[in-house]
Amino acid sequence: MNRESLPQWDYVLAAYAVLIVAMVALIGWSWYSMRRAEKRREELKRR
Amino acid sequence: MHIYANPKRFLALASWLTPTLFISGLALVMAVIAYGLAPDLPGFVKAMGIEPVPEDRLMGETVRILFIHVPAAWLGMGGWTGIAISSAALLIWKHPLAGLSARAIAVPGLVFTIVCLATGSIWGRPTWGTWWVWDGRLTSMLVLAFLYMGYLALAQATAREGASPKIAAIFGLVGAINIPIINRSVVWWNSLHQPPSLTAGKSAIDGAFLVPLLIAVLGFSLLFGAIVLMRMRALIAEQQVEARLRRRAMQDEPTPVATGAMEPAE
Numbered sequence: 001m002n003r004e005s006l007p008q009w010d011y012v013l014a015a016y017a018v019l020i021v022a023m024v025a026l027i028g029w030s031w032y033s034m035r036r037a038e039k040r041r042e043e044l045k046r047r
Numbered sequence: 048m049h050i051y052a053n054p055k056r057f058l059a060l061a062s063w064l065t066p067t068l069f070i071s072g073l074a075l076v077m078a079v080i081a082y083g084l085a086p087d088l089p090g091f092v093k094a095m096g097i098e099p100v101p102e103d104r105l106m107g108e109t110v111r112i113l114f115i116h117v118p119a120a121w122l123g124m125g126g127w128t129g130i131a132i133s134s135a136a137l138l139i140w141k142h143p144l145a146g147l148s149a150r151a152i153a154v155p156g157l158v159f160t161i162v163c164l165a166t167g168s169i170w171g172r173p174t175w176g177t178w179w180v181w182d183g184r185l186t187s188m189l190v191l192a193f194l195y196m197g198y199l200a201l202a203q204a205t206a207r208e209g210a211s212p213k214i215a216a217i218f219g220l221v222g223a224i225n226i227p228i229i230n231r232s233v234v235w236w237n238s239l240h241q242p243p244s245l246t247a248g249k250s251a252i253d254g255a256f257l258v259p260l261l262i263a264v265l266g267f268s269l270l271f272g273a274i275v276l277m278r279m280r281a282l283i284a285e286q287q288v289e290a291r292l293r294r295r296a297m298q299d300e301p302t303p304v305a306t307g308a309m310e311p312a313e
Contacts, residue, residue, distance in 0.1 A: 008107050008108040008109050008173055009086075009108055011109055011112070011169050011170065011172060011173050012083075012084070012108055012109060012111050012112060013084070014169050015112040015115060015116070015165075015166040015170065016080060016083065016084055016115065018162060018165045018169070019080075019115045019119070019162055019166065022158055022161070022162050023076070023270075025158075026154070026155060026158045026274060027270075027274065030154075030155075030274045030277040030278055031277055033278075033281045034277045034278070034280045034281040034284070036281075037280070037281040037282075037284035037285045037288065038280065038281075038284045040284065040288050041284045041287050041288050041291075044291050044292070045291075
């Protein structure tokens, strides 16, 4: 199968989808774990 | 560098640096994603002299994948370089935050390495005609992903068991041998992967692709910095919580002498 016959945009969209999913998961998890840990520290300080 | 050995000083710096890096990085990354995915640009953007991504003579439209694949490769390798530098700082200067910064780099470094492998594989199918080849560049990059996994497992186990962080630091330094191997692999061995396109002061990439690529590298690097700071803040807070709980447990625990005095005589 040569390059011309392949739907190139499908590959472009698939690659960007991989990146977007990975970035959303990484940023979401990093932000959530930071907020949770800092909140726990503040609660413990108050007690 | 030892000024920031004090977590209080470091946290004061990180509190404004984290959102600054995050917002600026995210803005650039979103602009690059929008540019990379747009078949055409709106009139007002073209009026600013910005043209849509031209089709590459050999790669066609898949050239757009390079805007995300190259920064991911750079950060996968740069991440481990960061782990090696932090590990050296821990082993040589016993910098208190060095072990934490190495641990904080590991997860984003692994994610970017996996993104690099996945996007490279997706790019390879229409361009090379195959998803994967066991050549020097691809194999050494896969080894890097396994090194990240090994480092994460080791760092977590040593932290959980209360063992010395130096164990993970030595692994971080030894694993750095893979970085020059990845970098030189396309020169040392025959490979489907193209030779280095960007070297000091030279570029084999046309300006139409080079400018968005450099903006993408900058944007993803800023975002990477923000994520590392978030991870460091989380790890510092977890350590402080653990230390406080341990102190309280020790205060609450009655001393053996006092316990004996309180016991009624039989």
